[in-house]
Amino acid sequence: MNSTDNIYDLAAAGIRQLIPYKAGKPIEELERELGLTRVIKLASNENPLGPGKKALAAMQAALPALALYPDGSGFMLKQALADKYTIDASQITLGNGSNEILELVARAFLTPDHEVVFSQHAFAVYPIVTQAVGATAVIVRALNYGHDLDAMLQRVNEKTRLVFIANPNNPTGTLLSQASLERFISALPHTCVCVLDEAYFEFVDSMESVNSIDWLKKFPNLLITRTFSKAYGLAGLRMGYGLSSPEMADILNRVRQPFNNNSLALAAAEAALSDDEHLQRTIAVNTLGMQQLTDGFKKLGLEWIPSAGNFVSVDLKQAGQPVYEALLRKGVIVRPVGNYELPNHLRISIGTEAENKLFLQALTETLANV
Ligand SMILES: *Cc1c(COP(=O)(O)O)cnc(C)c1O
Numbered sequence: 315m316n317s318t319d320n321i322y323d324l325a326a327a328g329i330r331q332l333i334p335y336k337a338g339k340p341i342e343e344l345e346r347e348l349g350l351t352r353v354i355k356l357a358s359n360e361n362p363l364g365p366g367k368k369a370l371a372a373m374q375a376a377l378p379a380l381a382l383y384p385d386g387s388g389f390m391l392k393q394a395l396a397d398k399y400t401i402d403a404s405q406i407t408l409g410n411g412s413n414e415i416l417e418l419v420a421r422a423f424l425t426p427d428h429e430v431v432f433s434q435h436a437f438a439v440y441p442i443v444t445q446a447v448g449a450t451a452v453i454v455r456a457l458n459y460g461h462d463l464d465a466m467l468q469r470v471n472e473k474t475r476l477v478f479i480a481n482p483n484n485p486t487g488t489l490l491s492q493a494s495l496e497r498f499i500s501a502l503p504h505t506c507v508c509v510l511d512e513a514y515f516e517f518v519d520s521m522e523s524v525n526s527i528d529w530l531k532k533f534p535n536l537l538i539t540r541t542f543s544k545a546y547g548l549a550g551l552r553m554g555y556g557l558s559s560p561e562m563a564d565i566l567n568r569v570r571q572p573f574n575n576n577s578l579a580l581a582a583a584e585a586a587l588s589d590d591e592h593l594q595r596t597i598a599v600n601t602l603g604m605q606q607l608t609d610g611f612k613k614l615g616l617e618w619i620p621s622a623g624n625f626v627s628v629d630l631k632q633a634g635q636p637v638y639e640a641l642l643r644k645g646v647i648v649r650p651v652g653n654y655e656l657p658n659h660l661r662i663s664i665g666t667e668a669e670n671k672l673f674l675q676a677l678t679e680t681l682a683n684v
Contacts, residue, residue: 361547366592372585412554460488487621
């Protein structure tokens with residue numbers, strides 16, 4: 315290669331134009347940058363209580379076996395998930411975060427001839443995995459910040475191989491009704507795979523909760539993704555899963571790396587599934603924290619998008635980025651969502667009562683000064 319060659323020209327077309335996912339700012343980074351010591355992060359929808367005791371104990375117990383490769387089939391965890399959901403273990407695909415499942419489905423089903431339908435303001439990983447394999451993203455305008463299922467259906471054609479739906483959606487927190495979703499999936503052609511991303515499933519009020527797993531029996535083209543990163547407090551371990559027909563799981567498992575989940579993650583996730591107390595406490599803290607934050611917004615005269623998840627996007631009625639930066643200087647990391655076409659919103663993950671209070675104080679001070 316001579317010096318005038320550009321290495322970027324050698325990359326696959328989809329990769330060349332790819333804009334990488336922007337993660338929430340790590341606490342340590344902000345502490346280093348500003349010399350702060352008390353930084354709180356409400357930016358990545360992590361569990362403010364941390365991992366549960368059972369998960370921690372399971373990891374401790376798994377440490378001595380770290381010289382060995384993990385169980386590449388994830389037998390024990392799959393069995394625990396199969397028992398919990400009354401499905402067969404052959405319907406489960408384990409991923410390095412549910413993010414990996416999103417990537418596997420794109421790699422397994424898409425080519426540059428295919429189109430992928432998803433909503434405006436939907437999760438940022440959908441355009442990335444679509445573009446990485448050279449497929450074409452078809453982005454459908456949102457309705458009241460949420461998925462417009464009728465409009466999405468209209469954009470599905472014979473080239474559409476994949477539809478992504480996040481329910482609840484991140485970063486808007488919008489939730490679709492069970493009936494409307496079921497109608498949508500029924501209306502999809504059999505040549506189109508439907509990914510139902512339920513990363514925040516555990517936070518959905520049981521009254522409106524979608525029992526999408528029942529649909530697996532009648533929709534062989536349905537893939538549900540869930541994760542241990544959010545409600546289970548194990549984001550750092552990277553553990554998620556897909557639920558589908560056994561045939562779809564077989565296809566996804568063909569492209570999966572043989573040891574994509576490490577031993578600690580497998581052990582912790584299995585233990586976390588049995589830790590209902592920690593899950594219930596997490597949900598209770600979230601419910602109270604959501605009320606605390608939205609009460610605070612109300613006092614400030616701000617509107618927010620009603621959210622079914624563990625985060626809420628608030629409308630600042632002014633550019634979000636400067637407010638985000640001012641909050642950083644006060645040691646509070648939240649998430650600007652301009653890259654989601656929501657330039658006047660900030661997304662706040664629900665924290666502990668003390669964290670929420672610190673955030674609201676910092677926001678009140680910041681808004682008084684801009
Ligand atoms: C956080 C999130 C995920 C993925 O999280 P993992 O840590 O990779 O499991 C997937 N979808 C949505 C909508 C999310 O917000």
